[in-house]
Amino acid sequence: MSKRLDGKVALVTGAGNGIGKEIALKLAEEGASVVVNDLGTDVGGEGKSSAAADGTVALITAAGGRAVANYDSIADPEGCVRAVATANDTFGSCDIVVANAGALVTGSLAGIQADDDSWYKLLNLYLGQKFWLSRAAVPGMLERGWGRVVFATSEIARGTQTNPLGAAVLNGGIGMAHDLANTYRDSGVTFNCYAPGAATRTFDLYKDEMDDALRAQGVPEDDFGSFYLPPADRIAPMVTWLCTDAAAGVSGQVFSVKGTEVTRWTHEADGPSLVKQDDPRGIWSLDELDAAVPDALLATDV
Template sequence: MAISFEGQVAVVTGAGAGLGRAYALDLARRGAKVVVNDLGGDPHGQGADAAPARKVCDEIIAAGGTAVPNFDSVATYEGGYNIVKTALDNFGRLDIVICNAGILRDVAFHNMSEEDWDKVFAVHVKGTFSVLRHAWPVFRQQAYGRVVLTTSSSGIYGQFGQANYGAAKTAMLGLMNVLKQEGAKYNVMVNTIAPVAGTRLTQTVMPPEMVERLKPEYVVPAVVYMVSKECQDSGLIIEAGAGNFNRAAIVKGPGIQPGLGELKDAEWVQANWEKICSLEGAEPMWRTGQTLKAYLAEKAAQKQG
């Protein structure tokens, strides 16, 4: 069955090029009214230009879709407010937020400046907060919302020279894991994409031939499905790119559970280190103290009851 977004409104941040543009075009093609947000700065977070957001809107409109541009920076609380306000003022509602805006400031940690750290966190972490904080009350009131955050292999597994970017991208996982719980009873699903694509950002760290081959369109199907009403999953990390799709997860190993009977020392930990670190039988968690399997069983029992 075809996935449609007729009657729905989407905000896509950083949508003036690359992945954001690809998301916006496909959503509009499927009937969504789209707020195309882009400050128009360079990959390092400098400058501003209204042209990229306007150009994507023109593409959408020329293809028969509906879109309006927004030029606010996600890195300010006021900017996040204005982005959401643009959706409500123009279309009267908001159903989807894709937090895609980002910058890179790659440098080895011993050479990283405070500005390199703060600028990356401002866009990725503060920027995601600023937009979602203003969208969240709308989602709660209408008992519906779909959110996709953006992480990276740098945030999940690490990448040399990206301490600032990797730390900011790992923050998306923590945010998702809280918001998936807070949104559950309001039908707000929050998932995270870890894309691999050739874009303005990655062309600074990828060979040109790889940038050309790894088209953003290969990531689009996963994101578009995750923001659809058909997607009833929340709290998932999906890696997508180069035609491949898979789930990544933070899991908890069984470890050793001797309890409070006897206080252990470092030598006991040393002796049992292999068992403590074993991931045999590891399970993904839904929240602290509850496995995903247990949560899904509880959810299924509530439906039957």
């Protein structure tokens, strides 16, 4: 059986551990040559090491695949340029970009009280990465008439996790993917997002606290596993599928992936509207809006 990505070249950021590593392995399994990008930081984004990227490369090559390591920071525009150049220089093209890399920027968890340094770190890592990689890689994809760009996002983007800074930058990636998908519709290049739910190094930080909470609730320790997030390798098949020819018509979409469950997030659309019937060119008074907004615009909210 032929491999679906034979002849394609993929760049996966944050591919030394967790979800990125599993995506890189799956893309290679399907025949893609892979640039394994990882700065080698700890879960908080500190430090630097070649070990993580080298480890994934070793696994791919041991299985008969083709891979090369890249250690650049993708929270930096020049780092993104060099990462894409590694694909072009080593394998001749950059056909697939999976912008997966992330880290826990603890200062950003203070919300609107966060310091500026934490905000800029978060912005560059989660949103700058997507812009800079797209700027470097998409022109070549358009010239060849084929490309796949996949951005990682999160439930945080939907504003449900008391993390306004994270919501801003992760929702920004969704907006960027929607816009690029509309701009380059029918070009052969697609843009999609995935929101993973999986056990990663970040999950490991909170595992002991979670175990203590389960224990306090009287949950038997043998049952703890049913409350944990599923393994990271469950994310890779859907992300890889989005990179294949089978997904040529899928662009501008967001998919939540948790274990074997894949859910498509629906786009926001216009809801109810109201018009000042007596004078469409007029100006609403506040008294009129007191009644009109609840009755016409909010009454259908579920």
